[in-house]
Amino acid sequence: MEPFYLVVFGSLASLVAVLELSKTSKDRFSTSSAFNSFKNNYLVVYSLMMAGDWLQGPYVYYLYSHYGFGKGEIGHLFIAGFGSSMLFGTVVGSLADKRGRKRACVTYCITYILSCITKHSPQYKVLMLGRVLGGIATSLLFSAFESWLVAEHNKRGFDQQWLSITFAKAIFLGNGLMAILSGLFGNVLVDSLKLGPVAPFDAASCFLAIGMIIILSTWTENYGDPSENKDLLTQFKGAAAAIAADEKITLLGAIQSLFEGSMYTFVFLWTPALSPNDEDIPHGFIFATFMLSSMLGSSIASRLLAHPTPRVESYMQTVFMLSSMALLLPVVTNLLVAPSNLKGGSISFSGCIQLIGFCIFEACVGIFWPSIMKMRSQYIPEEARSTIMNFFRIPLNIFVCIALYNVKALPMTVMFGMCSAFLFVASLLQRRLMVIAEIHKSRSQDWLNMEEIDPEGVPLNG
Numbered sequence: 001m002e003p004f005y006l007v008v009f010g011s012l013a014s015l016v017a018v019l020e021l022s023k024t025s026k027d028r029f030s031t032s033s034a035f036n037s038f039k040n041n042y043l044v045v046y047s048l049m050m051a052g053d054w055l056q057g058p059y060v061y062y063l064y065s066h067y068g069f070g071k072g073e074i075g076h077l078f079i080a081g082f083g084s085s086m087l088f089g090t091v092v093g094s095l096a097d098k099r100g101r102k103r104a105c106v107t108y109c110i111t112y113i114l115s116c117i118t119k120h121s122p123q124y125k126v127l128m129l130g131r132v133l134g135g136i137a138t139s140l141l142f143s144a145f146e147s148w149l150v151a152e153h154n155k156r157g158f159d160q161q162w163l164s165i166t167f168a169k170a171i172f173l174g175n176g177l178m179a180i181l182s183g184l185f186g187n188v189l190v191d192s193l194k195l196g197p198v199a200p201f202d203a204a205s206c207f208l209a210i211g212m213i214i215i216l217s218t219w220t221e222n223y224g225d226p227s228e229n230k231d232l233l234t235q236f237k238g239a240a241a242a243i244a245a246d247e248k249i250t251l252l253g254a255i256q257s258l259f260e261g262s263m264y265t266f267v268f269l270w271t272p273a274l275s276p277n278d279e280d281i282p283h284g285f286i287f288a289t290f291m292l293s294s295m296l297g298s299s300i301a302s303r304l305l306a307h308p309t310p311r312v313e314s315y316m317q318t319v320f321m322l323s324s325m326a327l328l329l330p331v332v333t334n335l336l337v338a339p340s341n342l343k344g345g346s347i348s349f350s351g352c353i354q355l356i357g358f359c360i361f362e363a364c365v366g367i368f369w370p371s372i373m374k375m376r377s378q379y380i381p382e383e384a385r386s387t388i389m390n391f392f393r394i395p396l397n398i399f400v401c402i403a404l405y406n407v408k409a410l411p412m413t414v415m416f417g418m419c420s421a422f423l424f425v426a427s428l429l430q431r432r433l434m435v436i437a438e439i440h441k442s443r444s445q446d447w448l449n450m451e452e453i454d455p456e457g458v459p460l461n462g
Contacts, residue, residue, distance in 0.1 A: 002346055005285055008359065012292045019299040028306060029165055035158050039166045041218055042149055043173055045105075048211035049141060050174035052112060054182035055204040058287065059190065063197040067122040077131050079401050084135025086397035092136055093143050093390030094235040097224025101148035101386065102215060108140035109212035116201040116208075143389040150377045150385065151222040163377055167370035168302035175369060176295030180288050187284060224383045239387040248379045248440070251433040253392040256372055258426040259320065261399040262327065262419035263365060268404065269415055270358055273330050274351045276412075277343050286355070293359040297366020304367075305374060312371050313434035317427050319371070323364035324423035329357035330416045375433075 031039075064074045096104035111133050118130030153163055189199040243249050270290075275281050304315055333350040340348050347355070380388050403415070 004347070004352060005282060005289070008355065009285070009289050009292065012289065012296055012359065016292065016296050016299055019296070019303070023303070029159070029162055031162055031165070032158075034156070035162055038152070038156065038158070039162075039169070041214070042166060043169055045211050045214050045219075046145060046170045046174045047178050048207050048214070049108070049145065051178045051182050052109075052204040052208040052211070053138075053141065054179045055186050055200045055207070056116070058183060058186060058284070059197050059200045063119055063201075064127065066197050067127075069124070073124065075404060077127060079404050080128055081131040081135040081138070082397045082400045082404070084132040085139045086135075086394055086401070088132075088136045089139030089143075089390040089393050089397070090236065090387065092139055093386040093388075094239070094384075096140070096144045096147060096386040097384055098235065100221045100223055101144050101151065102219045102221045104140055104144035104386070105148060105215050105219070106212055108137050108144060109208045109215070111140070112137040113205045113208050116205045119198050119201040139390055139393065142393070143386045146373060146376070147224070147385040147389065148219070148222060151224075151382060152220065154382075155222060160377075164305035164370065164374050165302070167373040168298055168305060171298040171366060171369040172295055172302070176291050176298060176366065179291040179294070183284060183288055183291070224385055224387070235384065235387055239384040239391055242381055242384060243388060243391060246379070248433060248436055249388065251429050251436070252372075252375055252379055253388075253395075255320075255426045255429050255433070256392050257395040257399070258422045258429070259323075259368060259372075260393075260396045261403075262323075262422050264396070264400045265403045265415060265419055266327065266358075266361065269412060273354055273412060273416070274347060274358075277340060277345075277348075279345055279347050279351065281347055281351075289355075289359060290362040293362035294366035297363035297368075298370060299366075300363070301367045301370045305370060311434070311437075312374050313430065313437050316368075316371055316375075317430045317434065319364050319367050320423050320427035320430055323361050323368075324420045324427065326357040326361040326364065327416050327423065328420040330354050331413045331420070334413050 060078075061074060064077060069077075092104065092107070115130045115133035115137060118126050118133070121127065149166065150163065153166070154160075185203065186200040189195050189203060190197060193199070243253060270286075271281075271283065274286070304310065305312065333353055337350040337353075376385075376389065
């Protein structure tokens, strides 16, 4: 392996270690033992859930190609997964609000385990069913667990600011550390032990089953709006009305769709961007480097969220702008750096520049997740939280399906330029959200001040 990869990985690992070890009391909240117990329980479950997801990721395409399917057929399978998430996500989100978030989390485990089981079959129709089940499970993963956490946190009377601790740690462990460990474990199963490409899916099922047992034995149920007289259509209308009535929720949904759409598109673009001429690059090690970058971002986010200033609405503008510039690098290098026509070999100079830019983008992803969770906990109404969160995923899934369908038709620079533009728009929308939030906060403060004065203008506490 070339020293360049080791230097980048070592630098990131050092930064993460310094940030984590140098935290002082000012960078941490003073919390209760009851909250710490609650937080640790959730983190264990969330880490197991994410391990079940990350174990599958690197081997889905490999498994399909192992069964003899071509790029077109594999592309249709991937589109089926995102399409399933788009079509069924809102329904399962509404059911989570109505029937219970704990039940929805258990449903996620069962659905994803069934999806893993389908990977044992080389039949295309069975694999397609697995992708549909996987799409439903993904919708539950990114809505039900967060909805349960926020509701349970508030139900137990914990400080609202403490939510940011759980969010940041969940991303640091679940989206960072577990991704790296899952990648290494999957590599051991497939390459070292020679158990075949299905082995990671079987291991994922085991982790999901363990997490489900913990949920069933330790979690309590909570709901959004459990009213029996409300059917799904009524819940949809209520969620849509809430989005339309509050510009903050609308902006939050647009920001999330723009960022996540760019993020999922990046997943399909980074490999051909770094090896346009079939350069020999260590995919697994680069993936681990990206995840380490995400851990760095979540560590930065935990510090930012521990302080009242800058507010999350403020610093996320900079994060979106930085991520936009990072994904613009492939376009810039294509214009300024002479392309190499040599086939194979090591990573090119422009590839090195792009890799550093991609690491910056992944660090922005690490900041994004706990920050968007914090904003969602502030602005999305509790009674329709899961439903609204899955509404947000509809434009995201449409965008990703279109991008996947046209990934061969559009030049890579166009795709990266489009993602960069989306992230720039997200920064502008974040600016608008901050302004509206400040106005709302100012009006609320004025109203509180008015309530402290009697009709004759005399302070009530005077």
